[in-house]
Amino acid sequence: MTSSPSSTTTRGRAAPAPAVAATGVALLVLALLTLAVATGWAPLARLDRSLSLAAYAGDDRSHLHSVVLEVLTAPGLTAIRALVLLPVVVWLLLRAARVAALWVAVAGTLVGPLTAVGKEAVGRVRPDFLRGGDRYDSFSFPSGHSSGIATLVVVVLVLAWPRLSPAARRPALAAGVALAVLVAATRMWLGVHYLSDVVAGLALGTAWALLTAAVAGTLPGGRTPLPGGPAPRAGGPAPLPGGRAR
Numbered sequence: 001m002t003s004s005p006s007s008t009t010t011r012g013r014a015a016p017a018p019a020v021a022a023t024g025v026a027l028l029v030l031a032l033l034t035l036a037v038a039t040g041w042a043p044l045a046r047l048d049r050s051l052s053l054a055a056y057a058g059d060d061r062s063h064l065h066s067v068v069l070e071v072l073t074a075p076g077l078t079a080i081r082a083l084v085l086l087p088v089v090v091w092l093l094l095r096a097a098r099v100a101a102l103w104v105a106v107a108g109t110l111v112g113p114l115t116a117v118g119k120e121a122v123g124r125v126r127p128d129f130l131r132g133g134d135r136y137d138s139f140s141f142p143s144g145h146s147s148g149i150a151t152l153v154v155v156v157l158v159l160a161w162p163r164l165s166p167a168a169r170r171p172a173l174a175a176g177v178a179l180a181v182l183v184a185a186t187r188m189w190l191g192v193h194y195l196s197d198v199v200a201g202l203a204l205g206t207a208w209a210l211l212t213a214a215v216a217g218t219l220p221g222g223r224t225p226l227p228g229g230p231a232p233r234a235g236g237p238a239p240l241p242g243g244r245a246r
Contacts (some may be wrong), residue, residue: 099217149184
């Protein structure tokens with residue numbers, strides 16, 4: 001059955017369903033956790049406290065233990081995100097993918113200030129561990145490391161998706177999720193965040209990266225083709241591999 005030009009154009013410009021679903025879930029989780037933390041919902045507060053005590057590596061942990069945890073948590077740092085994404089921006093500019101380069105720069109740069117606004121708005125105090133939250137004057141909710149790593153993972157996956165084979169996409173997605181969860185977990189092991197902080201951070205970073213990608217049109221099938229991916233057509237049947245039309 002031949003597709004009509006209008007339906008093909010709609011499919012080419014609409015965000016893919018998985019991305020829409022992921023964005024919606026992330027926004028819902030972020031909204032519910034923000035409401036619960038801001039209102040001091042007792043069940044969540046008790047759960048956060050008990051899990052924080054269970055996960056904390058302890059004030060008496062060895063220096064080596066601390067070093068390992070700091071290394072594992074480093075991918076969530078702003079500096080690491082910049083180190084990874086700056087060459088990507090340059091590569092995209094060299095490939096004349098200016099919109100995609102702008103998206104990467106905006107997503108990677110502004111997630112930090114956006115998270116800081118959330119921290120100030122909610123004003124949650126960090127866990128009171130001597131070698132954990134007591135070391136910081138900043139607020140706890142949401143976790144900046146978690147939002148940062150989620151943004152980085154989503155940006156890299158969106159950029160890599162057109163270049164990955166179908167068989168490689170699932171392992172790549174699993175690896176990205178595993179890295180984000182690992183970084184989030186280290187924030188609890190270090191005693192600087194509660195569970196709801198890191199989950200909200202992951203949700204914020206995911207939603208932010210996907211929403212900005214949707215605006216820029218860089219999601220798979222979007223109006224802004226990425227290097228290595230098929231260019232969307234303004235009308236007519238979509239091309240098959242090899243250049244033939246359906």
